[in-house]
Amino acid sequence: MRISELSRSSAVPVPTIKFYLREGLLPPGRATGRNQAQYGPAHLRRLRLIRAFTTISRLDLSTVREILGVLEDDTLPVPELYEQVARVLLGREPEPDAAAQPATGSTVDDMAAQPASGSTVDDLVDQLGWQVGPDAPSRERLGQALGVLRQLGGACDSDFLLAYAEAADRLAVQDLDLLPHRDAGADAERTDRAAAVVRSVMLGVAFTAMRHLAYTHHAALRYRHG
């Protein structure tokens, strides 16, 4: 199809498609004449992927580029695929406004510098029986968040947090159950890797939105009709 048709099928304006082409996020089409190129279903899929990441997950283009890079590595086993995507999502630099602040050597570690913040992460990981490396990027972020929760007071005890971790565990299992069985062979595994990553990212967005709806509903039940 031509770029105009690609635009209609994807609902992405032609100038935006040209921008992605210039930026190398979208591979060039097959040249069919001067200033003309043909695009295929792979372009449409890639375009939808980029739009899902930018407009729904609100990821910046350099993060999207990194995720696409991870997805393109066909040799990556599924566990490393998830870990690398987590690393990209969690390891992205602070937002530009924050980056415009005077440089400091410890922006990310400040709140994590609470004593014993690491031990609660270890406790949770132990309670769930998760086997994850000590340098998994999510460990550090979890420790930072738990450090702030601890500063807020003793209300978020370990049972409270365990309920979150158990939900995360159950939902991850349910999600992985959608993937082809490992005996299905490397081909099936490869085909579905992009879908699996997009699914996990979109489910993260969906869950965040569901949480907001649940807060709104239950807060109204409790406080509005006093």
Next chain:
Amino acid sequence: MRISELSRSSAVPVPTIKFYLREGLLPPGRATGRNQAQYGPAHLRRLRLIRAFTTISRLDLSTVREILGVLEDDTLPVPELYEQVARVLLGREPEPDAAAQPATGSTVDDMAAQPASGSTVDDLVDQLGWQVGPDAPSRERLGQALGVLRQLGGACDSDFLLAYAEAADRLAVQDLDLLPHRDAGADAERTDRAAAVVRSVMLGVAFTAMRHLAYTHHAALRYRHG
């Protein structure tokens, strides 16, 4: 305390504190001489809040400014507080890289333009019995995410999504149980509002990190030892 002590207590460098003061994110201290000011515990709390939002939630400063503005409105009932914070978090502009793309009239709506994407949101909301307005910001984002999930194939059926929504519901209730009872009076309700918002934001970060850990663990169980 002087700014140097505020810096030590918060682990935020003095130049960064001065930057927040210039930007109005941190209220000025009490002037005690030329070029000298005293800061109190409220400054320390506010500083920790700003750092939690910027370094752990990775929010940009304009989003942090908006959230602080919402928190400062003492007259806002708790349900509106959560809804307005959700609106700030979900409604924030696309990342700067994305904003640098050629302007389009429909950046956010592209993926949501799937037929029937709204009805599944309505189905979920009905199943959970959530009473939320038709223009709640999370509804639109949820519809967009569900639209992409539907494009990926039929695997994410309504039972699948219901498990996510029920977890969101249960965790929100557990979280709201930490708030003072509505009969505790307006004062108690006001005092805890900042803590409640920070808690919900940090629990969101923690849950995302937990999901990543769970994916890493369970994907390794399934695929690594073939």
